[in-house]
Amino acid sequence: MAGVTDKSFRSVLRDHGCPLLYTEMISDKALTYGNTNTLELLDISGESRPIVVQIFGSEPDVMAKAAVLVEEKGASIIDINMGCPAPKIVRNQEGSCLLKMPERAVEIARQVVQAVQVPVTVKMRIGWSPEEIVVPELPQRLEAVGVQAITLHGRTRDMFYSGKANWSMIKQTAQALSIPLIGNGDVWEPEDALRMLEETGCSAVMIARGAMGNPWIFSRLIGWTKTGQLAPPPTARERIEQGLIHLERIVAQKGEYRGVREMRSHLAWYLKGLKGASKVRGDINRAPDYNTVIALLTEAMERLKQ
Ligand SMILES: Cc1cc2nc3c(=O)[nH]c(=O)nc-3n(C[C@H](O)[C@H](O)[C@H](O)COP(=O)(O)O)c2cc1C
Structure with a gap:
């Protein structure tokens, strides 16, 4: 694709x-x-x-x-x-x-x-x-x-x-x-x-x-x-962790500026349906750099655990 x-x-x-x-x-x-x-x-x-x-x-x-x-x-x-x-x-x-x-x-x-x-x-x-x-x-x-x-x-x-x-x-x-x-x-x-x-x-x-x-x-x-057993869908935590791993790899491949921007759509897909996803997505779309996105995802993970 x-x-x-x-x-x-x-x-x-x-x-x-x-x-x-x-x-x-x-x-x-x-x-x-x-x-x-x-x-x-x-x-x-x-x-x-x-x-x-x-x-x-x-x-x-x-x-x-x-x-x-x-x-x-x-x-x-x-x-x-x-x-x-x-x-x-x-x-x-x-x-x-x-x-x-x-x-x-x-x-x-x-x-x-x-x-x-x-x-x-x-x-x-x-x-x-x-x-x-x-x-x-x-x-x-x-x-x-x-x-x-x-x-x-x-x-x-x-x-x-x-x-x-x-x-x-x-x-x-x-x-x-x-x-x-x-x-x-x-x-x-x-x-x-x-x-x-x-x-x-x-x-x-x-x-x-x-x-x-x-x-x-x-x-x-x-x-x-x-x-013969269908595993349950991933948890919120697993989805965010996967997003973090993917983010790290795209930044390694394409550099921070492009990686952070191209990752926005992927992160929206990983977060889809999670509680508070639209707010986090909006924040991620405005985040200028790698560390800010990591902080936003980590915060979302902590919040969703409660
Ligand atoms: C964002 C996006 C990019 C796509 N890029 C390609 C592509 O490069 N080559 C291709 O053969 N099909 C491409 N497709 C079409 C898909 O391969 C597929 O045929 C279509 O989405 C239907 O399958 P699905 O219902 O599993 O999505 C793309 C589809 C989307 C949504």
């Missing part, structure tokens, strides 16, 4: 046992121009494998060049974004715009597959709009050019992130493919992940928003499948 699954959050998710992590999406053009901000997005050094690097773009040859660079950096899998609905992405014929241009989408996949040795996967939505559904045909064509798995978000582009993901199209697409279909959309709790596997017959589940401020979704899910 762009702006969310940076190196520091990936390390938190890894602590909770998430078995397959993806980078934020990375522009093919920025990669091939050697843009320095982009090199930070591509920094997967020291991280356990497998790890997926996701790229987005619109030109098959530029995407193929970007894929080669990503492979050289040590990606285990290269994922092509065909789902992002953001206007600034779609305007450049990238992300979910490719669902409207199936020939281009297939050509991008074909050239990327040919350019690298590592497996290539595609992340996509069910279509642009209810009148322009592209499953299962486009996934089948992607499979035919060598794509090794498809992640399907059960929404159309025009839904953005609202409404309900259509799991029956995930089921229908899983049945139409020989390669693994990874289901995505509206997995908020461990129960939803198992329900998606059962209801759709998909091979795996991708969790996005359900992990924001909630890395326990992975540890609880994994623990549950191993022991």
Whole structure:
């Protein structure tokens, strides 16, 4: 997730046992121009494998060049974004715009597959709009050019992130493919992940928003499948402690100024639903430095213990 699954959050998710992590999406053009901000997005050094690097773009040859660079950096899998609905992405014929241009989408996949040795996967939505559904045909064509798995978000582009993901199209697409279909959309709790596997017959589940401020979704899910016991959700103290650990890592990675600011949204997610959360969130959003945020979180932890 762009702006969310940076190196520091990936390390938190890894602590909770998430078995397959993806980078934020990375522009093919920025990669091939050697843009320095982009090199930070591509920094997967020291991280356990497998790890997926996701790229987005619109030109098959530029995407193929970007894929080669990503492979050289040590990606285990290269994922092509065909789902992002953001206007600034779609305007450049990238992300979910490719669902409207199936020939281009297939050509991008074909050239990327040919350019690298590592497996290539595609992340996509069910279509642009209810009148322009592209499953299962486009996934089948992607499979035919060598794509090794498809992640399907059960929404159309025009839904953005609202409404309900259509799991029956995930089921229908899983049945139409020989390669693994990874289901995505509206997995908020461990129960939803198992329900998606059962209801759709998909091979795996991708969790996005359900992990924001909630890395326990992975540890609880994994623990549950191993022991048959679903652990309770984290306590207020555990959530704040996790926020402190995450804060320390993001500051180590990005420096105090950026770390403190980029951490604000993560802390809002960790604190969501706790007593007095909105006041603490407001204070954190005004806090200028690392020590002030630590003091605010420590104080909130003390108060919530009583
Ligand atoms: C803040 C945010 C950033 C996202 N960034 C990406 C991205 O970089 N690449 C991608 O394939 N999907 C991205 N997504 C979409 C998610 O991967 C996922 O498809 C969508 O949120 C539906 O799954 P969920 O219901 O589990 O959240 C993003 C979603 C959000 C909310």
